[in-house]
Amino acid sequence: MRPRQSRQINVHLSGLALGLLGTRTFHVVLPTQRQAAPVPIRSTGASQAIGKLEPVIAALASSTMVVDVTLEGLLHAPELPQILKGGARVMMVSNEHPEILERLASDPALQDKVRAGLKKLRGAKQMKVTSRAGTNLTIDVEGAPVGGTWGFANKPGMVAHWPGGLGLCFPKNGTVNGHLVLAPGERDE
Numbered sequence: 001m002r003p004r005q006s007r008q009i010n011v012h013l014s015g016l017a018l019g020l021l022g023t024r025t026f027h028v029v030l031p032t033q034r035q036a037a038p039v040p041i042r043s044t045g046a047s048q049a050i051g052k053l054e055p056v057i058a059a060l061a062s063s064t065m066v067v068d069v070t071l072e073g074l075l076h077a078p079e080l081p082q083i084l085k086g087g088a089r090v091m092m093v094s095n096e097h098p099e100i101l102e103r104l105a106s107d108p109a110l111q112d113k114v115r116a117g118l119k120k121l122r123g124a125k126q127m128k129v130t131s132r133a134g135t136n137l138t139i140d141v142e143g144a145p146v147g148g149t150w151g152f153a154n155k156p157g158m159v160a161h162w163p164g165g166l167g168l169c170f171p172k173n174g175t176v177n178g179h180l181v182l183a184p185g186e187r188d189e
Helices: 008-020 054-061 080-085 096-102 110-123
Strands: 065-068 089-092 127-132 136-140 146-149 160-162 165-170 176-179
Touching: 008 065, 008 096, 054 080, 080 089, 110 146, 110 165, 146 160
Parallel strands: 065 089, 089 160
Antiparallel strands: 127 136, 136 176, 146 165
């Protein structure tokens, strides 16, 4: 599924890869919707490309696999629950150059690592984030919705993200306290 602003090389390579797997493919091409949000929504997962068009939702929901190469991604699109309910697997491909995506290919070992991380996150009450640059955050994560992906969709109704090995939660408003400092060279440690 792609609106016209999708990175065309990724659209082409996705079709070739699916063909090598022996699948029958079709493209759903939609005009890019006019920007309605006050800030750009690129790569946020909040694609407005489908625009609640029922024939598009039906086509995607009845597919075995949807390769999402939209500029924004479908993760938070209002139509995603209907698409997943139909049994489709959704593989979101980040709007990155193929060279970057190739270097960040999914590793099957991520599934167990992500599941272990999600289990820890579900059982946690508090998260502490610090850095040498001065970040010092305390986050109440008790009861926060938890989710994640290991970079491949291995069952119907699942969303995956490439590149991906991701565990996350959504803390409630007002539960993050402290300071976040961004500095050159900052990275996960």
